[in-house]
Amino acid sequence: MTATPASATPAPATPVPATPSAEATLRGPASDPAQVSPALALGDDALVLSHRLGEWAGHAPVLEEEVALANIALDLLGQARVLLSLVGDEDELAYLREERAFRNLQLVEQPNGDFAHTIARQLYFSTYQTLLYGQLASGSGQFAPLAAKAVKEVAYHQDHAEQWTLRLGDGTAESHERMQRGLDALWRFTGEMFQPVDGLGIDCQALRAGWTASVTSVVERATLAVPGGPQTGAWTAGAGRQGLHTEPFGRMLAEMQHLHLSHPGASW
Amino acid sequence: MVTTAPTALEAELLALAGSVPDPELPVLTLGDLGVVRGVRVLAPGKVDVELTPTYTGCPAIEAMTSDIERALHDHGMTEVSVRTVLSPAWSTDDISAEGRRKLAEFGIAPPRSHPTDGPVPLSLSIRCPHCGSTDTELLSRFSSTACKALRRCVSCREPFDHFKEL
Incomplete structure (x- = not known):
């Protein structure tokens, strides 16, 4: 991480499309919701989920799952570093932005809950990411090289989530109930994944259709029920990409940014 | 970009960069792993190296970079820049036959090859690097590093790592 902090450079000369000014990037929601940088959106998804998964260290049910x-968190962090570096200084973006400047989906910021809850979040998100990166990899845009690489990593994340969904759903009465609870609780955050992000060039309808088919197949094989409620809450629809986040996200950020804010420039 | 055949010096420097051991799997060289993509001499003493990560988040990439820089500095190159490139994406098929042999000898089951053309073969079983049995089972999809899975041999009961196909 050797990039010069954006504040020290006169003007960003990097050929990044639609990059908001450094000040706007660090401080607040985009004035025009359509102006969300796609690199920031995807980078924040990866960064935030990586941090949530890292919170399992020392708490996972078995050592193998801890590892x-x-x-999986490490793969996501690697993707986040590449994506955020397209926008600006990766450390500054991760550690100095306020809550409203993050563009991640609300799904990935949801607390871990129990292991089944985390697996439900993994199933929803890894299925989305596999399809999304698959589409980006087959295009010729600026994300194609990263997507072509990351889609192979994410395929293992999806396989991991699917195998655990099957095992918990088709396991004991308690594991079945907990897995269903996790799927139900997170369902209302899934609709945001299919909102178009300007500049990504994604076929959102195909994404939704592929996602629904894949998740439905796994959930049914796991003897579970696909949740029936709406995929967005009335007031939260698509809000993460516009910088509106749920209440637990602020606490997560406070912890993630604490060391850097208390000891600026700390390294080891 | 002008692409020309590597000069004798470039071939020599490529071999040198490729002889650097992998920081996490020192039994392999970076050349065995297939991560050094090219070496170009830009001016006398000034050289540009292209390195590709195995996984996007591979934490070893920084150690690899400084190890290559040191090796080329020691060879008289005063200005070495190592660039990380993502495309084309690295695959376990880039690991050399020699690399696969060393992995197995080290106790890590090497990755299977992806079929490139022709009929798709039956999925090959993963052989225990200790006793050679093909009767092995998956314990966890992720092991000591992201690139490995943890397996156990049903015959000799020893656990072992398997370098996952990517």
């Missing part, structure tokens, strides 16, 4: 979740 698995940390490895």
Whole structure:
């Protein structure tokens, strides 16, 4: 991480499309919701979920899962570093932005809950990310090289989530109930994944259709029920990409940014 | 970008960069792993190296970069820049036959090859690097590093790492 902090450079000369000014990027919601940088949206998804998964360190049900979740977090962190570097200084973006300047989906900021809850979040998100990166990899845009690489990593995340969904859903009465609870609780955050992000060039309808088919197939094989409620809450529809986040996100950020804010420039 | 055949010096420097051991799997060289994509001499003493990560988040990439810089500095190159490139994406098929042999010898089951053309073969079983049995089972999809899965041999009961196909 050797990039010069954006504040020290006169003007960003990097050829990044539709980059908001450094001040706007760090401080607040985009004045025009359509102006969300796609690199920031995808980078924040990866960064925030990586941090949530890292919170399992020392708490996972078994050692193998502790290692698995940390490895998935590491893959996501690597993707986040590439994506955020397209926008500006990766450290500054991760550690100095306020809550309203983050563009991640509300799904990825949801607290871990129990292990089944985390697996439900993983199933929803990894299925989305596999399809999204698959589409980006087959295009010729600026994200194609990263997507072509990341889609192979994410395929393992999806496989991990699917196998656990099957095992918990088709397991004991308690694991079945907890897995269903996790799927139900997070369902209302899934609609935001299919909102178009300007500049990404994604076929959102195909994304939704592929996602629904894939998740439905796994959930049914796991003897679980696909949640029936709306995929967005009335007041939260698509709000994460516009910088509106749920209440637990502020506490997560406070912890994630604490060291850097208390000891600026700390390294080891 | 002008692409020309590598000069004798470039071939020599590529071999040198490729002989650097992998920081996490020192039994392999970066050349065995297939991560050094090219070396170009821009001016006398000034060289540009292209390195590709195995996984996007591979934390070893920084150690690899400084190890390559040191190796080329020691060879008289005063200005070495190592650039990370993502495309084309690295695949386990880039690991050399020699690399696969060393992995197995080290106790890590090497990745299987992706079929490139022709009929799709039956999924090959993963062989225990200790006793050679093909009767092995998956314990966890992620092991000590993101690039490995944890398996156990049903015959000799030893756990072992398997370098996952990517």
